[in-house]
Amino acid sequence: MSESRLSPNLALNQAVARRQAAGESLIHLGFGEARLPVFPPLAERLAEGSAHNAYGPIHGGEEVREAVAGYFGRRRLPTSPDQVIVAPGSKPLLMAVQLVVDGDVIIPRPAWNTYAPQAALAGKRAFGVPIPQDCGGIPDPALLRQEIRAARGYGHDPRIVVLTLPDNPTGTLAGPERIREICAVAEQEDLLIVSDEIYRDITHDATTPFLSPAEVAPHRTVVSTGLSKTLAVGGWRIGAMRFPDGPRGRRIHDAVAAAASEIWSTLALPMQQVARYAFSEPPEIRDRLAASARLHGAVAREVHRIVTGAGALCRPPTGAFYVYPDFEPLRGHLAGKWGITDSPSLFQHLFDTYGVVVLAGHHLGDDEGALRFKMATSLLYGDTRARQQESLEAADPLRLPHVRDVLTRLEESFVKMTS
Known part of the structure; x- marks a missing residue:
């Protein structure tokens, strides 16, 4: 071991x-904790849901997945509930993707300290590619292509690239042009894009343009999110993932659900009640x-x-x-x-x-x-x-x-x- x-x-x-x-x-x-008090309406939904102690569906109930689908839809990502899985945090969902999708992983350098260990736990090699001068959260697009080809030359098999939008650790957001460049490389090199968007709703200026790679390359982009950062409930562990529409996305979705059935079973029903309310985004x-x-x-x-x-x-x-x-x-x-x-x-x-x-x-x-x-x-x-x-x-x-x-x-x- x-x-x-x-x-x-x-x-x-x-x-x-x-x-x-x-x-x-x-x-x-x-x-990286959002050190703020619990928003009282969230606590109320948790209390209301506390009587529910059954397991519930692996993917999450229909109502919470509809709420998550609506959340993505309001962000220019039309989504059906069947494309969504909720889980106890986005971390296990990201781990599950590493377990079920073949190939090594490209991550930005520096990056959140969980991506590389998750790849190692899944038996993969993680290749760190330096970030551009202007932002973090993405590998420099020119260096990305070089790293992929060099890795393949040594017999490795990079098939996944992880992005963080906005970024942990630099606190910056890659602009639309950078995202299009990354997606172009992903198309040319046939990479699955895993877009960690847990900080999406924390941009400091509401006018800052946000382009998700799922808008540019929808058939090859998995998007993760959660409530830990935006609503300061990290210890409650509420995450969600959106999978691409079409056969490839369905295969990954079903494989992640199978992994969930053996690892975490389901998101606790009280937390699903919280998630349903939060992702519905009332005023x-x-x-x-x-x-x-x-x-x-x-x-x-x-x-x-x-x-x-x-x-x-x-x-x-x-x-x-x-x-x-x-x-x-x-x-x-x-x-x-x-x-x-x-x-x-x-x-x-x-x-x-x-x-x-x-x-x-x-x-x-x-x-x-x-x-x-x-x-x-x-x-x-x-x-x-x-x-x-x-x-x-x-x-x-x-x-x-x-x-x-x-x-x-x-x-x-x-x-x-x-x-």
Whole structure:
């Protein structure tokens, strides 16, 4: 058996929780959780559904799949309920695709730290292709074609490419032209596109164009989504997947359903009641999504200002709730003053010296020698539900003392490290 390790972000979150419980004051930016209170109507639907304790259909009930189909349809992806499977989170659905679709996997580099381990668990090779200069979440289209052909030359068999729109870890969104370029490569090389769109409803500017690869290459694109990020119910584990129409999509859909029947059986019926309500998007859900996106954008932009002000390079965040700074311009200073020479030592210095917790870039497939890391800005809204709700409702959350104080401490930490 090959060596198995805990997911680095989950392991880090557990370590931080232990140290905080022991009384340490930490700025935790290492875990991608939307740290907001549960929206009361969601809790009401969960309570109403709690009497349902049967298993239910493997794919999910007809009503919840109709709601998910409507959600996609309102996003220019006409969908029938038969194209949808709901599950306890999008993570098992993504894993199931790896189990049932043949071939190796191409992922962006850096990327969410689960894609590569899932490929390995499925007995596949994961090939990381660097992201473009302008955005993350996709392999650079020109390099993608080169990597595919080089891999095939060595006897490997890449057949899947994974995209994240918007991106974790860079907090950026690939534009329509980039998506069309990726889809063109997928058509030429006969790749299945797995489009992870769990952050789709967290774009910081409502006018930002979003093009799903399922609009460009509908016959070869699987789309995953969920409620963990947009509605801050990660621990409830509610995910959904849309499969292509036609014979190929039906084969993948049926194979994923077969895997589900042996792994998770079904999404719990109380959670299906929550999902049915949320994916139907009544006005109060739309308002909540808009308020959350505004908060995520405001704080992410401020953290971007802080790290670039300290001398880092960083793509401006446009979606999700992350920034991904690169301290390469300060390599000489950081090495000479602090002995920081790579991703692990940069992480350790921030943690031990300033109590700033990030997720080191090498855990995301980045070069270990690089000076890059992920910051989850969604953990900066307050340490109580009342403060988090206040942040969500504020016209300018950056002026709230509990938000401003932690941002000031963060800025002071980077100034000390880089001056």
